[in-house]
Amino acid sequence: MLALGVAAIAIVAGATQTTAKWTTEGVLEMMDRSAKDFRSLTADIENVKYTAVVKDTSTETGQIWVRHDQKMRIQITKPEPRTMLRTGNSLFLYNPKLNRVEEYDLGKNGSMVDQYARLGFGTRSEDLKKSYQVSVTGEEDFDHRKTVVLELTPKSEQMRSQITRIQMWVDEASWLPIQQKFYETGAGDYISFHYTNMMKNLKINESEFKQDWPKNASHEKPHV
Numbered sequence: 001m002l003a004l005g006v007a008a009i010a011i012v013a014g015a016t017q018t019t020a021k022w023t024t025e026g027v028l029e030m031m032d033r034s035a036k037d038f039r040s041l042t043a044d045i046e047n048v049k050y051t052a053v054v055k056d057t058s059t060e061t062g063q064i065w066v067r068h069d070q071k072m073r074i075q076i077t078k079p080e081p082r083t084m085l086r087t088g089n090s091l092f093l094y095n096p097k098l099n100r101v102e103e104y105d106l107g108k109n110g111s112m113v114d115q116y117a118r119l120g121f122g123t124r125s126e127d128l129k130k131s132y133q134v135s136v137t138g139e140e141d142f143d144h145r146k147t148v149v150l151e152l153t154p155k156s157e158q159m160r161s162q163i164t165r166i167q168m169w170v171d172e173a174s175w176l177p178i179q180q181k182f183y184e185t186g187a188g189d190y191i192s193f194h195y196t197n198m199m200k201n202l203k204i205n206e207s208e209f210k211q212d213w214p215k216n217a218s219h220e221k222p223h224v
Contacts, residue, residue, distance in 0.1 A: 052188025
């Protein structure tokens with residue numbers, strides 16, 4: 001699920017990280033201010049998965065649409081088109097190559113999905129602190145922007161069994177993440193999401209969240 005992209009490259013070559021002037025509470029306060037008026041976000045997305053044992057890197061690119069009412073769409077366009085659609089507690093994964101839709105009932109796991117896929121997009125600090133130990137590790141110039149780098153360590157054993165820690169590069173102008181890096185339990189394995197051309201609070205038409213795959217697509221409801 002994470003490989004689809006719910007949020008791309010490791011630290012840019014030559015970039016330097018400096019001691020942050022920001023405190024953790026100061027950063028969270030600024031993110032809270034940004035979250036207060038968060039209604040939607042659109043962006044281009046690059047998703048990178050790195051598997052250390054075979055030194056393999058796979059990259060996907062596409063677009064993301066997020067709304068505050070628990071609706072999200074990630075449209076992967078390269079190398080192979082795929083769709084992830086979240087509406088409320090339903091998550092759909094559509095693979096056009098197989099013409100197959102997988103539908104998942106998130107139920108009680110909905111909030112956990114948000115902690116991954118929507119991390120930092122309208123997230124309140126009180127919710128972050130419930131789920132993670134949060135600390136500032138420095139400041140860094142990233143994508144020609146000044147960013148604060150946060151490190152989040154999951155508190156629950158269930159989350160740590162999948163993700164040991166998360167790094168998040170937060171733009172000091174918008175206080176939204178422009179990159180998230182999820183370190184998996186495999187030594188050196190990670191998944192990262194890199195966001196560009198971000199636009200906050202543009203009107204997103206309801207049509208973006210429709211189940212617009214072919215009617216003859218096979219439909220499965222895997223048990224999770």
